[in-house]
Amino acid sequence: MQGPLAIPNQDCLSRSVTSPFAKELLDYEIPNTAKIPNLKTHNGTTDPDNHIDTYEWMMTSLKLDERFWCTYFPTTLDGNAGTWFKTLRPGSIYNFGQLKYLFLTNFMQLRKYNSDSHSIIGCKQKEGESVREYFTRFTNATLDVPGHDEGLIAGYFTWGLLPGPLSQKLMRKKPQTRAELKEKVERYLRQEEGEGTKQAYLNAMTTKRHSPIHTEVPGRSEHFGRGKRPLGRFRPFGRDDRRGCPPDVYVVADKPQTAKAPKARYCEYHKSKTHETTNC
Numbered sequence: 592m593q594g595p596l597a598i599p600n601q602d603c604l605s606r607s608v609t610s611p612f613a614k615e616l617l618d619y620e621i622p623n624t625a626k627i628p629n630l631k632t633h634n635g636t637t638d639p640d641n642h643i644d645t646y647e648w649m650m651t652s653l654k655l656d657e658r659f660w661c662t663y664f665p666t667t668l669d670g671n672a673g674t675w676f677k678t679l680r681p682g683s684i685y686n687f688g689q690l691k692y693l694f695l696t697n698f699m700q701l702r703k704y705n706s707d708s709h710s711i712i713g714c715k716q717k718e719g720e721s722v723r724e725y726f727t728r729f730t731n732a733t734l735d736v737p738g739h740d741e742g743l744i745a746g747y748f749t750w751g752l753l754p755g756p757l758s759q760k761l762m763r764k765k766p767q768t769r770a771e772l773k774e775k776v777e778r779y780l781r782q783e784e785g786e787g788t789k790q791a792y793l794n795a796m797t798t799k800r801h802s803p804i805h806t807e808v809p810g811r812s813e814h815f816g817r818g819k820r821p822l823g824r825f826r827p828f829g830r831d832d833r834r835g836c837p838p839d840v841y842v843v844a845d846k847p848q849t850a851k852a853p854k855a856r857y858c859e860y861h862k863s864k865t866h867e868t869t870n871c
Contacts, residue, residue: 612661612681619658627653627663635671639698640665643691660687672698711744715751722757722783746770749827 608861610617630649646667650660661684665676675697714732716725729748751756757779761787766772767810859868 595661609673609677611681611684613677613682613685616658616684619656619662621659621662623657625659630667632667632669633672634669634700635673638701639695642693657687661690710749711738712750714747716753718753722752722776723780725752741769742767744769748772783862784785813869 623827627649630646631642633639646664664687665673668676672694679693682695686832711733714729715724726748729751733747735742742765745761745768749758749761749765752761757776761772761775766775855864856867856868857864858866
């Protein structure tokens, strides 16, 4: 809603020539301090009940006189609704209840009627429609269904499902309330989305394992599948590529022996190093 809107000039609301209001309504003086929010206008193409409900709630909350309800109501009409108001017989409206009745009767073809059990039964899952889409559509279709048992509404939803895992689960253990139905459906959707994510991951991994390996070689570009590596990429250690040729023979020189120093001579008998004892 917008900011406060000042009350229009009293003269604009009380033209005795064209006004359908009775004299006592036209003689009511609107307080100069009276201000109300700018209400959305009704142009004769939407549900009249919504407009009346909003208008009455606003007037009640502001604790305004019912005579003011009547004289201010025309300012919330435009288009076809404004044209209709001008056709009312002058001096024929004495209270807001009468004005409300005439307004709703004239635009009754635009009233939104509550759904009944027949419309609920006709709400079924369509081919190609996901469970989430069907549940959202079914919920919106049953919001304004009065006087029906919640367990019965949950049964209608199960009956309208296409054959599948969810319908089997709900048939085994039927939900008794809207809240229980919502919990079961949302749990199923979480599991379904989790399995979908897992399957997408497995498919990506399978595609990656079977995709060809791209190997860059100077001067050329080739693709090698699994197990088809290019020859010569890995060379065995110590391999001799000179096929048919005798291997080279290398001669390893003996390691020179270091000469041992002569054993020192010593004579035990003469106690002398000039000769050995055996030479005495």
